[in-house]
Amino acid sequence: MSSIRDGRTDLASALGDVTRDFAGVVSVSRGNVVEFEAAFGPAERTHGVANRVETQFGIASGTKGFTAVAVAGLVGAGVLALDTTARSLLGRDLPLVHPEVTVAQLLAHTSGVGDYLHPDATGPAADPDDYVLPVPPHALADTEGYVAALAGRAQQFRPGARFAYSDSGYVLLALLAERAAATPFPALVGTHVFAPAEMWSSAFLRSDRLPARAAVGYVGDGRSNVLHLPVRGCGDGGAYSTAGDLRRFWTSLFAERILPRHRVAELVRPRHREPGTGRRYGRGFWLPATGPAVVLEGCDAGVSFRSVHDPTSGLTHTVLSNTTRGAWPVTRRLDDLLR
Template identity: 60%
Template sequence: MLGDIAGFSGAVRVDRAGVTEFAAAYGLADRAADVPNTVGTRFGIASATKGLTALAVMSLVEDKTLALDTPARELLGADLPLIGADVTVEHLLAHRSGIGDYFDEDTAGDITDFVLPVPVHELADTEDYLKVLGGHPAKFPAGERFAYCNSGYVVLALIASRAAGLPFHDLVTRRVCEPAGMTGTGFPRSDELPAGAARGYLHASGSDRTNVFHLPVRGSGDGGAYSTVADFGAFWTALFAGRIVPGARVLEMLRPRSDATEGPRRYGLGFWLHGTGKAVTLEGYDAGVSFRSVHDPDTALTWTVVSNTSDGAWPVARRLAELLAGG
């Protein structure tokens, strides 16, 4: 299907109406040990994690543990005092909270930079992120406009964990991964990756190196989960079948809240939406990670591309989008 994609390291899968039409893997999961990627390899998915976070939160809304209009302050207590009383769960989900961002992608610099203000090993549990979330003034009043915000999704992880009385990683496993049948998805530490997981690579200072010093040692609500292309085939099926949250909640999440500031896309609650059609996207980009998964409910077409390099997924994703257009 894809022809020559020299240099690509990662995996690709295409499904239509529950039937896998194409699945292949390329390159190496561990370059030092010469371990190849496979279609079952677990890759980092970066900000695609936000979709899982949003669903975990929405499952708590469904059982009335939270509400979309719950103020963030209600569960933050004395923590993060710069987050205003006007910020709600829905604002955070829709990237319309206006809160300051600990990792502002507009000003973060090059993907090869070391951008975190604390040693990455200090960010292992969601409560640990309090040390980087604080001290960032609000950019605008809640609800005023769209501004993509990583901090917002870590705050959501804190709120959800505290409301449910369960560690965030366990909450995602129980509320999202298990009902979706995503058996290869979770939040391993980057310094003790399990067998079958790909190391992320970036090119800097004339050499290739892993991303272990660039990202939190364990992800939270904004990113850092690992998954497989098969799990995302299962994910989209389960989502639209109402197995993670009921169909009415899915429709609520996919109702556009904002036109995106770049390109012909809109945003709902945790998901990127096509500018005019019904296709839904999750994507992630970080040091040593690039990921895109798209599902069109009208055609029952799903495709996922993931790479264990910073930019590797994008040329393949563009080619797939062209090949599958109208398909």
């Protein structure tokens, strides 16, 4: 099913079983033309507030793509370089970060820095609904606040030796960008990503002060995620966005309204394969095992998100959910329907 412009009813029917208990938004578009868009379930359960297609959702690690684009913008402006070392901006902070770690390695998850959320890289991954933060959530309200969370994490391997997905690496990128530009990281993303793409509904919101348009995230037993995640996200996750803004992001990125073509190409060029899955990674973006598509995705307590864009056809499908696992059955079905 390559196009569903005249098949809204058919697609709704095809998604029926996987959206029955789903909370979130599903969107399919080609370029700027919306072919299907619908909202499901509650945005806030206590007062019965429904999700709408304009609702803002947390996108967890989907934020890493925004971080990579913002850093690429700073590189283009001469504020950072790909070979800038972390140590050159950290000073005496985080002494366990290897002196050879560079911006390029952090972007590609080859830095080897210790992970603040999953410090035991050899053990089983924590359940997203567990309490995993090493410091109180309220302490993580700005980028500098994350230094305490990153502290004491031993280097996992020599920089550049291999690929290992790292949340700490992208927090560190945000910290380096903020220090190099002398500008708060959320403002940098606003300047280098949100403004040129006209993503006026995207922001780094505080989870303890969400606006009326934002969905509350819920974990499996119905609790909100406010005690599970940083009160305000950073380079590794925590941005809020909408289906419309993500559509504008993809079209703007590949139309060179955010970055020049050669810098976009460097971000989405496959560099590594994830062991066990075969899917590929560029800098801030996932890529399927084969084909031209580019993917942003994220999963955390009360958040699941995936947005897939094919720059050759302009086809985009996005699923945003305010539950931990709600997006996955829906996005898998869309993969099958739209291949």
